Amino acid sequence: MKGRPPIDDGDAEVIAAIQARPPYRAIDRAFVARVLTFVSRPGMKAEDRVRATRARLHQTVGAYRGSARILEDAIVAIEDAARANDPSAVDAACRAAMRWHASTRERLPTIDTFLTWALPAGERVGSIVDVGCGLNPLWLGLRPRRGGPRYRAIEVDDAIGRAVARVLTALGVDATISGEDVTAPNWSVGPEIDVLLLMKVLPNLEQVESGAGTRVLRANRARRTIVTFPGRSLGGSAKGMFRTYDAWFRRAAEGMDGSIETRTIGEELCFRIDAPTREGG
Ligand SMILES: C[S@@+](CC[C@H](N)C(=O)[O-])C[C@H]1O[C@@H](n2cnc3c(N)ncnc32)[C@H](O)[C@@H]1O
Structure with a gap:
């Protein structure tokens, strides 16, 4: 340090x-x-x-969350729906639970469009790492897939981590949840993975230590990386945020291999980085 x-x-x-x-x-x-x-x-x-x-x-961390009681009730509703083996009730309960965390609440109106763009149906995805995940992993309840991806969810807020662990267990997802701090100096994504999700999290990392967001972005070895930024502050102000984050991202990603596609989906600025296809892969 x-x-x-x-x-x-x-x-x-x-x-x-x-x-x-x-x-x-x-x-x-x-x-x-x-x-x-x-x-x-x-x-x-x-x-x-x-x-x-x-x-x-x-x-x-703290500004994004609601009360512990409300989260508990929302998780129990998902567990009940999963136990009843009722996919539409699971879908509804996961959407309802996502309202608890400000980031997923903002994304809810456009989450289906977002998922279709970020993870198109039919593509094989073996592994996903979701950094600073919040309640984002609950999207798995909206897209049940047989033999779905191995999911690694990383979140420093243990109350959220425990809730995500319960949901992914109920959904039968092969998942590991950890409370590791990704701003730690030698943190890296680890062995090669298919999809790395850095959703609305890089600005939080920069708030802790200038340069940490860039470091985490560049520490990745994923086939696809999804990076998103919020269009508004938690207080509701939208002043020039997209322009600022667009410029920040382009600086941080400079020289990275692969193609970059940009989209604004609802109130979220989204980048999809696809690594070059490997020879023989
Ligand atoms: C803005 S929210 C985004 C949540 C989620 N990615 C989404 O878009 O729905 C940022 C999340 O990152 C977590 N976080 C903040 N700093 C972190 C760190 N250093 N390591 C891991 N998680 C962190 C926070 O607790 C919070 O839940």
Whole structure:
């Protein structure tokens, strides 16, 4: 972590204070520690470090979620529908649950158009990695596929991670869910995969550390990468966001191999990067 002080015993106390409140308790501790180092300045008082870290965690994680009770009820509804083996009830319950997280709620009116563009029916998809997934993996309840993809969902908010794990188990998806912080210096997607989803997440990573979004984008070895950006801030302002994100993405993706297709779908700016086909593949 360039130029940043290591975590010491004092930091452990500050981290415990940050995580003493419920919304912060569910966030991956290593991620909390990282955010703490980035917001800390020499001579800062412990209570100011707690406040500044919580503010940044709210901005990048907490601001998107609803109440735990509502999420629980929504997940139980999906589990009941899956147990009853009723695909249209599963579809309806997954759409209803997606309203809980601001990112999927915004996408709901155009989610079918989005899925048809990003993952056309008939294409073979063996593996998907969904970074900063929120409740996005619930789209699998809208597109049941026999022998569907292996799904790796990554989310620093453990409350969301546990909910996603329950849904994917109920849907019978071969999935792993992890709370890893993808801004950690040596994070990479891992072995070759078919589809990497970086949906509305790169700006959050840049909020933690400038350059982290670019690093994650370029650490990928996927056959297809879907990158999206929100058209509005959580407060509702749309001022020039598409232009800003379009310019940011083109800078970050400069020199990357493959073809890039751009679409605006609903209120989301979307890029689909298809890697060059491998010889003999
Ligand atoms: C704007 S939301 C997008 C959610 C989802 N990708 C979608 O488009 O529906 C960003 C999500 O990334 C998660 N997140 C933020 N920073 C992260 C990090 N460093 N590592 C993994 N997940 C992160 C947040 O908790 C939040 O759920």
